[in-house]
Structures are given as C-alpha cells and as structure tokens.
Amino acid sequence: MRNIATCYSEHAIKVSDSYCSGSSNQAFQSQKLSPSIQNAVTCIYKVKLSTQNQFLIKLTWCKQGFSIGISDSKLCKFFRVLRNTKGSKTFESCNSRIEVFWDLSTAQYDIGPEPINGFYVIVLINSELSLILGDMENEVLSLEKIGNLSLISRSEQFSGNSVYSTKAKFSNTGTCHDILIKF
Structure with missing residues (x-):
C-alpha cells in the first residue's frame, strides 16, 4: 500500500488520451459547454509561532x-473587508493581539474573485x-521570512452548469497543472 504522500506527489494524477479528444498536454473544451463562474476561494493556513502557539487563518x-x-482551538474573530480598499484592523482575540x-x-x-497582483x-x-x-x-514593510506557515486547505466555489477549470500545484516546487472538470 502506498503512503499518502505519494498520492499528492507531482506525478500522482495521470490523464490518458483515451479520455480526451485532444492531446494529453492540453485540456479539451467543447464549444457547446458554457464555463462555470468562480464565486469564492477559501484558503486555510496553519501557522506556528515562535512561542509554539498554533493558529488557523481562514481567508x-x-x-x-x-x-x-x-x-x-475555536473560532475567535471574523471580519469582512470590501474590495478596492486599503486599511488595517487591530483586535484582541484568542488571548493574542492580532493585526491585519x-x-x-x-x-x-x-x-x-481572488486578486492576481497589485495587492x-x-x-x-x-x-x-x-x-x-x-x-x-x-512597499509596506521590510519583512523577514515567515517561520512555520503552511496552506492546509484550498476550496473553490463556483456556479454554472457545464465546465469548470482551475490550476493547481501538488507541491511548492512542482509545476502548475491545468484542471478541467466537465459535467
């Protein structure tokens, strides 16, 4: 039995040409299918501070x-920021001072909905x-590298009825893959 790490390695997912009309290195899209629209992207990050305290940040x-x-260990604080704004917020929560x-x-x-640059x-x-x-x-701060941070979950919500496409990397050093789902 393979371990879980091999399931998420760079070459764990293969697509055979028999399942696609196009070549194996290009996604196939039918002209009759309408693309889905991405509504939301949720990322959960796990951070471990130098004090060994651990937090989850859900964006x-x-x-x-x-x-x-x-x-x-429990949800402590949640707030919403509007698009096209600039600002900061400081609050006490989880027995900690949090600045965003x-x-x-x-x-x-x-x-x-996820920005690609300029933010x-x-x-x-x-x-x-x-x-x-x-x-x-x-442009804001000269910052040193973040200590112990990892992306533990990413989910995308979309609406539509035919085709959904996204990109994914299966490791930090891996190449970006196109993923196409047809309904």
Whole structure:
C-alpha cells in the first residue's frame, strides 16, 4: 500500500488520451459547454509561532472583497473587508493581539474573485509575522521570512452548469497543472 504522500506527489494524477479528444498536454473544451463562474476561494493556513502557539487563518475571497477568520482551538474573530480598499484592523482575540493590514486598491483580478497582483494581506499575531499574501508587501514593510506557515486547505466555489477549470500545484516546487472538470 502506498503512503499518502505519494498520492499528492507531482506525478500522482495521470490523464490518458483515451479520455480526451485532444492531446494529453492540453485540456479539451467543447464549444457547446458554457464555463462555470468562480464565486469564492477559501484558503486555510496553519501557522506556528515562535512561542509554539498554533493558529488557523481562514481567508475567503469573494466578489465583494475578502473575509478573514483567526482561531486557535475555536473560532475567535471574523471580519469582512470590501474590495478596492486599503486599511488595517487591530483586535484582541484568542488571548493574542492580532493585526491585519491590507491593500486591495490597485488589485488586478483574472476571472475569479481572488486578486492576481497589485495587492497585499498581512497578518501579525502578537507582533509576529504570521501570513503575507500578494506582491506589494515590500512597499509596506521590510519583512523577514515567515517561520512555520503552511496552506492546509484550498476550496473553490463556483456556479454554472457545464465546465469548470482551475490550476493547481501538488507541491511548492512542482509545476502548475491545468484542471478541467466537465459535467
């Protein structure tokens, strides 16, 4: 029996040409099928601080902006940020001081609600860098590398009736793969 790591390795998923009309390195899309629309993307990050305290940061991107929830063993704080805004929020929760900084004012988007560039989201827990997303963080702070952070879950919600496509990497050093689901 294979271990779970081999199931998520770079070459764990193979597509045979017998299942596709096109060549194996290109996704097949029928002209009759209408594409689905991505409504939301939710990512859950696990961070372990230098004090060994662990937190989960749940970030959900939607058309209106993003929402963020921070928890230790239970959900402690949740708030929503509107698209095209810049700001910060500081609060006490989970017996910790949490600071969130963001700038979506120049964010550029592809077809989904998640920005692709021109933005940043930074989370500090007890003054320790816990999460940094985007490509503009250097304009705000000169930050050192985040200690122990990992993406543990990513889910995408969409509406439509025929075709859904996305991209995925099965490891941090792996190549990006196109995924196409036809209904």
